[in-house]
Amino acid sequence: MRTNMLNDLALGVKYFIKGFTLLSHRQLRPYVIIPLIINVLLFISMIFCAKHYFGSFVDWIDGYLPTWLHFINWLLWGIFISVFYLVIVYSFVIFANIIGSPFNSFLAEKTELLVKFNCKVEDGGWRDFIKDLPRTLRREVRKLLYYIPLLLIFLILFIIPVIHIFAGFLWFLFSAWMLAIQYIDYPFDNHKVAFAQMKVMLSQRRLLCLSFGSLSLLASLIPILNFVVMPASVIGATIMWQTEFS
Numbered sequence: 001m002r003t004n005m006l007n008d009l010a011l012g013v014k015y016f017i018k019g020f021t022l023l024s025h026r027q028l029r030p031y032v033i034i035p036l037i038i039n040v041l042l043f044i045s046m047i048f049c050a051k052h053y054f055g056s057f058v059d060w061i062d063g064y065l066p067t068w069l070h071f072i073n074w075l076l077w078g079i080f081i082s083v084f085y086l087v088i089v090y091s092f093v094i095f096a097n098i099i100g101s102p103f104n105s106f107l108a109e110k111t112e113l114l115v116k117f118n119c120k121v122e123d124g125g126w127r128d129f130i131k132d133l134p135r136t137l138r139r140e141v142r143k144l145l146y147y148i149p150l151l152l153i154f155l156i157l158f159i160i161p162v163i164h165i166f167a168g169f170l171w172f173l174f175s176a177w178m179l180a181i182q183y184i185d186y187p188f189d190n191h192k193v194a195f196a197q198m199k200v201m202l203s204q205r206r207l208l209c210l211s212f213g214s215l216s217l218l219a220s221l222i223p224i225l226n227f228v229v230m231p232a233s234v235i236g237a238t239i240m241w242q243t244e245f246s
Contacts, residue, residue: 005207011244012211019236023228027114031107032231035100039227042096046088090175093220096230097182098140104234105136108186111238139189146195147178172217173210180213183237201245212240
């Protein structure tokens with residue numbers, strides 16, 4: 001049992017790294033470019049929005065501080081910069097995946113063709129993309145309906161005495177689990193596997209998914225690297241699906 005657990009943890013790392021190694025593959029490159037552009041534009045937009053509101057927010061907090069506590073302004077700035085960055089990154093991951101979902105589904109399909117058959121990836125063009133768009137968006141709504149209630153429950157944990165001590169760790173595990181679901185769902189959905197059935201299959205390899213999702217989450221916190229985490233994770237998750245779940 002312990003060997004299987006360690007093996008699943010190692011496999012999660014392996015598939016995540018594999019996604020990055022194939023990121024620049026010449027046959028996948030065209031399908032990586034659009035998600036990459038989406039990530040860059042979205043992140044820049046969110047940084048500008050945060051910059052606009054951040055100063056006003058700190059001034060508002062500063063107005064409630066007693067005069068003798070104004071010397072801790074520098075500490076407030078440090079804390080709020082850290083919190084704002086985490087909020088931006090987390091929001092960025094959510095919105096980037098929602099907006100990029102049709103392109104990610106396309107990328108997963110082409111990755112599977114390349115890896116499974118080792119053949120030249122043919123471009124199906126915008127016709128295939130548009131044909132699959134309604135199904136992809138419906139699947140994203142299904143994931144949101146699964147995600148939002150759990151999100152609210154985990155947020156409540158932060159205000160419950162004693163339990164709030166462990167809330168940060170539980171939040172990390174929850175986020176890692178959701179990212180694993182987000183990325184591996186693309187090949188599952190491409191093969192018309194129901195969302196409920198997919199959850200059952202993933203729950204049987206929970207450590208594998210948590211290992212993969214944790215690395216995706218941590219990489220999302222690193223500037224510049226966070227631009228390519230989404231397409232790399234889609235590629236890695238597709239290979240993981242093909243090897244472990246198909």
